Amino acid sequence: MATKAYRTAARLMMAPAVIFLLGWMLVPLIMTLWFSFRNYLPLRGGDQGFAGFDNFVRFVTASAFWPAVGATMLVVVSALLITIVLGVLLAVLLDQPMWGQGIVRILVIAPFFVMPTVSGLVWKNMFLDSVNGLFAHVARFFGTTPVEWIIDKPFASIILIVSWQWLPFATLILLTSIQSLDSEQLEAAEMDGASPIKRFWYLTIPHLSRAITVVLLIETIFMLSIFAEIKMTTAGAFGTKTLSYLIFQRVLESQNVGLGSAGGVYAIILANIVAAFLMRIVGKNLDT
Amino acid sequence: MGKITLNGVRKAFGATDVIPGLDLTIENGEFVVFVGPSGCGKSTLLRLIAGLEDTSGGTIAIDDVDATDLPPAKRGLAMVFQSYALYPHMSVRKNIHFPLKMAGMDPAEAARRVESAAKVLNLTSYLDRKPGQLSGGQRQRVAIGRAIVREPKAFLFDEPLSNLDAALRVNMRQEITELHQSLKTTMIYVTHDQVEAMTMADKIVVLNAGSIEQVGSPLTLYNSPANTFVAGFIGSPKMNLIDGAEAAKHGATTIGVRPEHLDIVPSGGWKGIVGLSEHLGSDTYLKIVTDTVGTVNLRAGGEVMLRPGDKVHVAPQPGKIHRFGPDGKTLA
Amino acid sequence: MTRSVTTRRKTINTAIAWSIGFVIFFPILWTILTSFKTEADAIAFPPKFLFFDWTLENYSVVQDRSNYIRFLWNSIIIAGGSTILGIIIAVPAAWSMAFVPSKWTKDILMWMLSTKMLPAVGVLYPMYLIFIKLGWLDTRIGLVVILMLINLPIIVWMLYTYFKEIPSEILEAARMDGASLKSEILYVLTPMAIPGIASTILLNIILAWNECFWTLNLTAAKAAPLSAFIASYSSPEGLFFAKLSAASTMAIAPILILGWFSQKQLVRGLTFGAVK
Numbered sequence: 051m052a053t054k055a056y057r058t059a060a061r062l063m064m065a066p067a068v069i070f071l072l073g074w075m076l077v078p079l080i081m082t083l084w085f086s087f088r089n090y091l092p093l094r095g096g097d098q099g100f101a102g103f104d105n106f107v108r109f110v111t112a113s114a115f116w117p118a119v120g121a122t123m124l125v126v127v128s129a130l131l132i133t134i135v136l137g138v139l140l141a142v143l144l145d146q147p148m149w150g151q152g153i154v155r156i157l158v159i160a161p162f163f164v165m166p167t168v169s170g171l172v173w174k175n176m177f178l179d180s181v182n183g184l185f186a187h188v189a190r191f192f193g194t195t196p197v198e199w200i201i202d203k204p205f206a207s208i209i210l211i212v213s214w215q216w217l218p219f220a221t222l223i224l225l226t227s228i229q230s231l232d233s234e235q236l237e238a239a240e241m242d243g244a245s246p247i248k249r250f251w252y253l254t255i256p257h258l259s260r261a262i263t264v265v266l267l268i269e270t271i272f273m274l275s276i277f278a279e280i281k282m283t284t285a286g287a288f289g290t291k292t293l294s295y296l297i298f299q300r301v302l303e304s305q306n307v308g309l310g311s312a313g314g315v316y317a318i319i320l321a322n323i324v325a326a327f328l329m330r331i332v333g334k335n336l337d338t
Numbered sequence: 339m340g341k342i343t344l345n346g347v348r349k350a351f352g353a354t355d356v357i358p359g360l361d362l363t364i365e366n367g368e369f370v371v372f373v374g375p376s377g378c379g380k381s382t383l384l385r386l387i388a389g390l391e392d393t394s395g396g397t398i399a400i401d402d403v404d405a406t407d408l409p410p411a412k413r414g415l416a417m418v419f420q421s422y423a424l425y426p427h428m429s430v431r432k433n434i435h436f437p438l439k440m441a442g443m444d445p446a447e448a449a450r451r452v453e454s455a456a457k458v459l460n461l462t463s464y465l466d467r468k469p470g471q472l473s474g475g476q477r478q479r480v481a482i483g484r485a486i487v488r489e490p491k492a493f494l495f496d497e498p499l500s501n502l503d504a505a506l507r508v509n510m511r512q513e514i515t516e517l518h519q520s521l522k523t524t525m526i527y528v529t530h531d532q533v534e535a536m537t538m539a540d541k542i543v544v545l546n547a548g549s550i551e552q553v554g555s556p557l558t559l560y561n562s563p564a565n566t567f568v569a570g571f572i573g574s575p576k577m578n579l580i581d582g583a584e585a586a587k588h589g590a591t592t593i594g595v596r597p598e599h600l601d602i603v604p605s606g607g608w609k610g611i612v613g614l615s616e617h618l619g620s621d622t623y624l625k626i627v628t629d630t631v632g633t634v635n636l637r638a639g640g641e642v643m644l645r646p647g648d649k650v651h652v653a654p655q656p657g658k659i660h661r662f663g664p665d666g667k668t669l670a
Numbered sequence: 671m672t673r674s675v676t677t678r679r680k681t682i683n684t685a686i687a688w689s690i691g692f693v694i695f696f697p698i699l700w701t702i703l704t705s706f707k708t709e710a711d712a713i714a715f716p717p718k719f720l721f722f723d724w725t726l727e728n729y730s731v732v733q734d735r736s737n738y739i740r741f742l743w744n745s746i747i748i749a750g751g752s753t754i755l756g757i758i759i760a761v762p763a764a765w766s767m768a769f770v771p772s773k774w775t776k777d778i779l780m781w782m783l784s785t786k787m788l789p790a791v792g793v794l795y796p797m798y799l800i801f802i803k804l805g806w807l808d809t810r811i812g813l814v815v816i817l818m819l820i821n822l823p824i825i826v827w828m829l830y831t832y833f834k835e836i837p838s839e840i841l842e843a844a845r846m847d848g849a850s851l852k853s854e855i856l857y858v859l860t861p862m863a864i865p866g867i868a869s870t871i872l873l874n875i876i877l878a879w880n881e882c883f884w885t886l887n888l889t890a891a892k893a894a895p896l897s898a899f900i901a902s903y904s905s906p907e908g909l910f911f912a913k914l915s916a917a918s919t920m921a922i923a924p925i926l927i928l929g930w931f932s933q934k935q936l937v938r939g940l941t942f943g944a945v946k
Contacts, residue, residue, distance in 0.1 A: 060770035063762030074819045081796035148683040157691030163929035165880040167900040168918045182713035275789045278882035314792035325787040411848040423843035427861045440848035
């Protein structure tokens with residue numbers, strides 16, 4: 051398969067993709083790194099000299115930092131829990147014999163294909179709005195006062211929206227994994243006298259653990275940088291500034307590029323740590 | 339045309355020398371079979387000749403012209419792959435036409451060649467079907483058709499029959515041999531099946547771990563194997579190889595007797611008990627556990643009414659004992 | 671399992687599954703329905719589900735007042751353009767990784783995938799500066815390039831997995847038949863890989879269409895695609911639920927339909943082979 055002529059051709063053919071991605075990786079990253087070490091305030095005249103590690107220190111000692119970390123963890127962990135637990139249950143349900151399974155799948159998968167700006171605005175206004183939203187109508191129907199979702203329960207709102215968007219992804223992946231579970235294994239267990247719950251716990255869940263791990267890692271990577279959902283609903287107010295949103299505000303809204311870039315470096319390091327775990331699993335699979 | 343010469347051909351994958359260094363001449367019009375156990379390098383050798391892999395050393399010449407650095411397209415060879423490698427999205431006609439299209443042949447002339455190749459191979463009624471709609475044997479023929487139509491200097495076959503069932507294999511074996519008789523083009527055929535080798539070849543090349551153990555006609559290899567490896571590889575069931583005192587009696591480290599050259603004698607020879615017996619009607623195979631020379635296999639024509647547990651005496655036919663020295667090579 | 675299941679159990683499963691599916695789908699359904707209501711009906715209490723005066727006025731208002739077609743066109747160009755550009759760059763790369771692998775192929779592939787995990791916010795300002803320098807701010811070409819870059823790893827990955835399913839012997843047969851590299855890719859590989867290439871295009875159009883970070887931050891009035899257009903409804907004047915619904919329905923409808931066809935591709939493309 052590999053003659054010298056072909057190997058040379060192969061290297062040439064890979065070049066454009068590698069060069070583009072290398073450029074995409076290095077150029078902005080190096081610039082961010084550069085900015086993070088400088089006092090860069092565009093509104094006050096731009097580059098004001100070397101800042102050493104000041105930006106890095108200031109970012110984590112700023113009063114907004116730890117709340118942002120807390121907000122990020124709250125949103126990500128809650129959304130992960132909800133999507134994975136419900137995802138497993140939904141996947142098991144969809145694997146059962148029923149009529150119209152294809153249609154149910156479409157209904158369940160749909161939210162993933164809604165763009166985040168639409169989903170943010172639709173939820174904020176048409177469901178969660180305390181005057182005209184559907185939830186408010188339902189509350190009034192039952193005689194209770196409607197909840198001011200965005201203002202009083204901002205985290206619940208965001209977690210609700212994010213979970214709604216990502217539940218289909220988790221369900222689809224877990225359903226694919228369940229369907230690859232050897233039915234003979236389950237039948238053998240049944241013949242050995244295991245109840246459905248025992249079969250679920252001792253056979254299905256361990257088989258799913260690989261898929262659950264993958265879902266966990268991929269969702270974490272994408273949820274760490276959710277943006278549009280927050281911008282459309284709370285815009286970071288009421289304590290919902292996640293780390294990503296904090297950095298965004300520092301950079302574009304308050305225009306302290308040096309500080310924002312330092313935050314960006316932290317975000318990149320964090321994402322890389324999670325990515326390393328995911329890549330280990332991908333790498334193992336590539337070997338097979 | 340169709341003479342292929344290999345000189346000092348070497349192939350290494352990374353640090354492993356799969357073929358340490360090999361010389362071989364294939365004359366024009368010969369049907370040469372590369373045979374050997376799995377991993378002996380026979381397929382690699384074929385691919386080196388085809389140009390699908392680069393050599394790590396040595397030269398390959400086609401009709402005395404150095405072809406070592408030529409790409410496959412320019413060597414004038416045609417290959418039939420083990421999985422046939424037909425183009426699934428093209429009809430049979432387009433499959434066979436493809437090499438001619440690549441050669442830029444005049445479409446009318448090309449169409450003519452496709453029709454005549456199809457006729458030779460009984461494919462005319464299938465020309466507009468796709469490979470997915472054909473049986474294994476038909477696909478095999480399309481692969482051959484695709485090779486024939488190029489009128490190559492030599493045909494290369496890479497274990498073409500191993501995907502077919504037994505009955506079909508016998509048929510196709512004969513068809514390929516007949517093809518060689520009518521085309522008279524050089525054919526290089528790789529197989530692990532020594533029956534195919536014995537029945538089809540003008541010349542057999544026995545390979546082991548990348549080196550040639552022996553080159554010769556089928557009967558030469560059968561009657562005069564150069565060493566224990568060839569002796570044990572050619573012939574089925576395998577030749578019985580016996581060490582120790584019995585071998586020393588004949589002045590050798592190992593002696594060998596083929597199962598078909600062992601006779602059942604009323605007394606004398608080697609005494610033993612029948613372990614297994616297989617009765618095919620046309621032949622009988624007996625596995626005999628002897629007292630002195632270990633377990634031997636015996637093949638007798640017709641039906642022999644012996645069963646496991648029976649006592650028996652066996653003796654080799656005179657002149658059919660092969661003698662091997664300590665290095666495994668045949669003694670003169 | 672080929673055992674016969676009781677009809678009763680099947681009915682229960684069906685009832686539960688359809689109910690849950692309905693609940694999950696409800697927000698989308700409600701949006702579509704509301705797009706056909708008057709603004710008054712849209713906020714009416716008790717809420718009107720199916721029985722109201724259906725009207726198309728919202729759709730025409732959205733188009734007339736804000737030239738929806740332009741944003742739609744931007745989305746099409748940006749999603750389509752970035753996907754096609756990505757395919758052109760990715761096909762040769764995937765070919766070489768699938769058919770002429772070297773000892774670095776796996777590492778390069780994994781590195782490419784890891785570039786997708788870069789948090790966009792970390793390179794926002796540099797990209798902003800670069801775009802200003804190149805004059806790409808609020809242009810479609812700028813977005814085409816950046817969306818191509820963020821999706822290129824997925825395109826390469828998916829093509830790689832599809833190419834690997836093609837037996838390399840068939841390409842070798844083409845070589846023996848005298849095909850040059852170009853002929854081999856054109857006449858043999860591409861026709862065989864068309865389903866895989868189509869699937870990759872499908873998934874990537876969806877991902878590019880729904881992208882909501884760069885499309886929001888690097889565009890203004892001229893190049894804004896639908897994602898940014900919808901964002902402009904976050905500070906509306908007066909009653910606007912029905913109009914929001916109409917705009918939203920038009921923005922998500924194409925993708926919902928495409929998404930229906932692309933479930934398998936989703937799993938393949940976004941889990942990087944870690945789940946079979």
